[in-house]
Amino acid sequence: MTVARPHILTEADPLVRPAIHAALDRLDPHTRLTAGYQIGYWDATGEPTEGGSGKGLRSTLALLSARAAGKSDQDGMPSAVAVELVHNFSLLHDDVIDGDLERRHRPTAWCAFGVGPAILAGDALLNLATDVLSELPGPDAAAAARCLTVAVRQLIAGQAADMAFERRTDVTLDECLAMARNKTAALLSCSATLGAVLGGGPTPLTRGLARYGDRLGLAFQLVDDLLGIWGEPAVTGKPVLADLRARKKTVTVVRALTAGGPASDQFRELYCAAGELSPTDLSLAAMLIEETGARDWTVKEADRLLTEALTELDQLARMSAAGLLGTAALTPLHDDLTAIAHFMTGRTY
Amino acid sequence: MTVARPHILTEADPLVRPAIHAALDRLDPHTRLTAGYQIGYWDATGEPTEGGSGKGLRSTLALLSARAAGKSDQDGMPSAVAVELVHNFSLLHDDVIDGDLERRHRPTAWCAFGVGPAILAGDALLNLATDVLSELPGPDAAAAARCLTVAVRQLIAGQAADMAFERRTDVTLDECLAMARNKTAALLSCSATLGAVLGGGPTPLTRGLARYGDRLGLAFQLVDDLLGIWGEPAVTGKPVLADLRARKKTVTVVRALTAGGPASDQFRELYCAAGELSPTDLSLAAMLIEETGARDWTVKEADRLLTEALTELDQLARMSAAGLLGTAALTPLHDDLTAIAHFMTGRTY
Numbered sequence: 001m002t003v004a005r006p007h008i009l010t011e012a013d014p015l016v017r018p019a020i021h022a023a024l025d026r027l028d029p030h031t032r033l034t035a036g037y038q039i040g041y042w043d044a045t046g047e048p049t050e051g052g053s054g055k056g057l058r059s060t061l062a063l064l065s066a067r068a069a070g071k072s073d074q075d076g077m078p079s080a081v082a083v084e085l086v087h088n089f090s091l092l093h094d095d096v097i098d099g100d101l102e103r104r105h106r107p108t109a110w111c112a113f114g115v116g117p118a119i120l121a122g123d124a125l126l127n128l129a130t131d132v133l134s135e136l137p138g139p140d141a142a143a144a145a146r147c148l149t150v151a152v153r154q155l156i157a158g159q160a161a162d163m164a165f166e167r168r169t170d171v172t173l174d175e176c177l178a179m180a181r182n183k184t185a186a187l188l189s190c191s192a193t194l195g196a197v198l199g200g201g202p203t204p205l206t207r208g209l210a211r212y213g214d215r216l217g218l219a220f221q222l223v224d225d226l227l228g229i230w231g232e233p234a235v236t237g238k239p240v241l242a243d244l245r246a247r248k249k250t251v252t253v254v255r256a257l258t259a260g261g262p263a264s265d266q267f268r269e270l271y272c273a274a275g276e277l278s279p280t281d282l283s284l285a286a287m288l289i290e291e292t293g294a295r296d297w298t299v300k301e302a303d304r305l306l307t308e309a310l311t312e313l314d315q316l317a318r319m320s321a322a323g324l325l326g327t328a329a330l331t332p333l334h335d336d337l338t339a340i341a342h343f344m345t346g347r348t349y
Numbered sequence: 350m351t352v353a354r355p356h357i358l359t360e361a362d363p364l365v366r367p368a369i370h371a372a373l374d375r376l377d378p379h380t381r382l383t384a385g386y387q388i389g390y391w392d393a394t395g396e397p398t399e400g401g402s403g404k405g406l407r408s409t410l411a412l413l414s415a416r417a418a419g420k421s422d423q424d425g426m427p428s429a430v431a432v433e434l435v436h437n438f439s440l441l442h443d444d445v446i447d448g449d450l451e452r453r454h455r456p457t458a459w460c461a462f463g464v465g466p467a468i469l470a471g472d473a474l475l476n477l478a479t480d481v482l483s484e485l486p487g488p489d490a491a492a493a494a495r496c497l498t499v500a501v502r503q504l505i506a507g508q509a510a511d512m513a514f515e516r517r518t519d520v521t522l523d524e525c526l527a528m529a530r531n532k533t534a535a536l537l538s539c540s541a542t543l544g545a546v547l548g549g550g551p552t553p554l555t556r557g558l559a560r561y562g563d564r565l566g567l568a569f570q571l572v573d574d575l576l577g578i579w580g581e582p583a584v585t586g587k588p589v590l591a592d593l594r595a596r597k598k599t600v601t602v603v604r605a606l607t608a609g610g611p612a613s614d615q616f617r618e619l620y621c622a623a624g625e626l627s628p629t630d631l632s633l634a635a636m637l638i639e640e641t642g643a644r645d646w647t648v649k650e651a652d653r654l655l656t657e658a659l660t661e662l663d664q665l666a667r668m669s670a671a672g673l674l675g676t677a678a679l680t681p682l683h684d685d686l687t688a689i690a691h692f693m694t695g696r697t698y
Binding site for chain 2: 026027028030031089093096097098115116117119120122123124126127128130131134135137139141142145146149150152153156157159160161163164182
C-alpha cells in the first residue's frame, strides 16, 4: 500500500528551509553551491529549484521532539537543521563511495561538481551540523551535540560494516541487523530525540522517543531492503533488482542466505559465485529468496518493529496525560508521529 | 638551513599518543583500523609500527596553549587530541581528492584500504574530534568546540578555493594568500589556542596565541610552497618540481604570474598552456619564477611572518610577566613556542 504524505511534513518544510539556508550561508561559495545542490535547493549553476530537501523526515521528527518537550519550533530549529545536514552529508559521501550517478532524479553531487568538491561539501555539512549546535549556550546544547556525534559514529560504523560485508560470505543475521540499526536507525532515533534533548526534556521522554526512532528506523531499513529487490523502479528510482545486482548483504538477503534448506543453499551458491549476475540469475535469485521465506520474514519483522514504535508512542502519551513527563505535552503530537511512522514504513513493496 | 626537532615535540608525543589511542578505540573495528593506519600507529594489518603520528606539531601547540592558561597537560589533552584528529581527517580526504599514492613513505590510506573506507575513516576522525570536546562539561568546552568547527570550516574553504584555482588563470595574490591562510593557518592558529580556550584562559592570551598561530601557519605554508618547487625530493618525500607539474596555484606561483615584466609573461604563457609540462618546461618554469623575484619575495614574506609570530610571543611574555594575563604564566613556554616556530619555518628550501 502507499500511504499519503503526512500533512506535518508539508507543514515543517517551509519552517526548516530558511534555517538550513542560513546555515549554508556560512560556507564558502564553492562548498555552499555543492552542499545546497545536494540538499536540492538549487541546480548546479545555483538557480533555485522547485521542491528539494528530500522528504524532510529527520528535521520534522526533530521539531516534533522539541514540541514534545514543550518547546517552540524556533527552540527546536537547530536540532532540525543539524539532523538534516548530517543526513545529507551521509548521502553525499555515500554517492561518492558507491559511484552512484543519480539521486532524486538528478545527477549526484560528485557527478555534477567532481569527487573533490563533493567530498569537501560532505565534510562541510557534517561540520556545520556540529557548528549549529555548539554555538548554543548551556548544558542541553552540549548534550545535543554529543547525541549527534554518537549517532554519526554509529552511522559510520554501519556504513563501514555494510562495505565489509560485501567481501564476506559468512555474515550472520545478528551482525546484519546491527549494521542496519547503525546505518539507518541511529540517525532516525537521534532525530526523534534531538529537539527534546536540546529542550531539556525529561529522561523518560527522550528515552521513549529514542526507542520509537530506533524501531521505526530499523523498520524503515527493512522496507528499503524489500524495495531494493521487489520495488517498482518507477517508484524507487533505482534499477530493477539493483541491490541483488550489487550483491548487497541486506537483512533480507542475509536472512535468505542463513535460512537453511534447499532454496537457501541454491541461493547461496548463485549469490556467492564469481562473475556478474545475468537478468535470469537476478530473477531466479529473487524467487529463491522468496522461497526461503526471507521476504515474508522481513515484512513481518518490519510490521513488528512498527508496532513496537507505535507502542512507545502510546506509552508516552499515557505518561504525558498522567502528568509524568513534567511540562511535556505529547498527546497532541501522537497523531503526527504515528502518521510519520506509517508513511515511512508503508512504501509499496 | 635545517633546524633540529625541538625537544618539546619529542616530549609531547608519548603524552598525546595514549589519549588518541583511547579516542580511536571508540570507533568500529574497520574504521579504527583505517584511522589508526592514517595516524601511523599501525600497519594495514593492525600490527603496531615504530614512529607514527607525523610531527605532532598541532597537538603539541594545543598542550602548550593549555599550559599557557595555567592548566595541566591532562586538562589540555582533549584539545590536543581534537586538533590532531582534525589534521589527520584533512590529510586523509586530501589524499583521496588528489589521488596521492604515498604519504610518510607508506601507501596512502585509500591505497591501502580503498576509497570508501578512507572517506569513512576521515569522516569518523572529524566527528571524533568534536566528540572528544563535546563530552566535556561547561561553557569553555563549548567555546573550544566552536573554535574547532570554525577552523574546520576555514580549512574546507581553503581546500575548495585551492581546487577552484586549478581551473582559473586570473587568481590574484590576495585571493591566494586568503586561500593559504584558510587551508593551513586556520587549524594551526586553532591548535595554538584551543588548549587555552578549553582552559578558560583570558582573552588577551587566546587572541595573542591565535595571532601567533596564524602568522606561523601562513609562514609554514609559504615554506611549503618553496619546498614544492625547490625542495630536495629526498627530504620532502615529493617528486622534484611536483607542485609545478600539477600546475598548482601556490602563493609563489601566483606571485610570479602576477609580478609583471617579461619573465612573468613568459612564465604565464608556459604555465597556462594546455598539455603536460616536460622536464625541460618544469626547469624553465622554476627558473622563470625565480627571475620574477617570486622566490625571494616568498622567502622574505615567510621571514616577515615568522618575525610577527615571534613578536606576538614576546608581547605575551611581557604581559604575563606584568601579571596582565591573570594566572597564566607564559614566560616558561616562550622558548618552546619560539623553537617550534623556527622548526616549522626552517625546513631546507
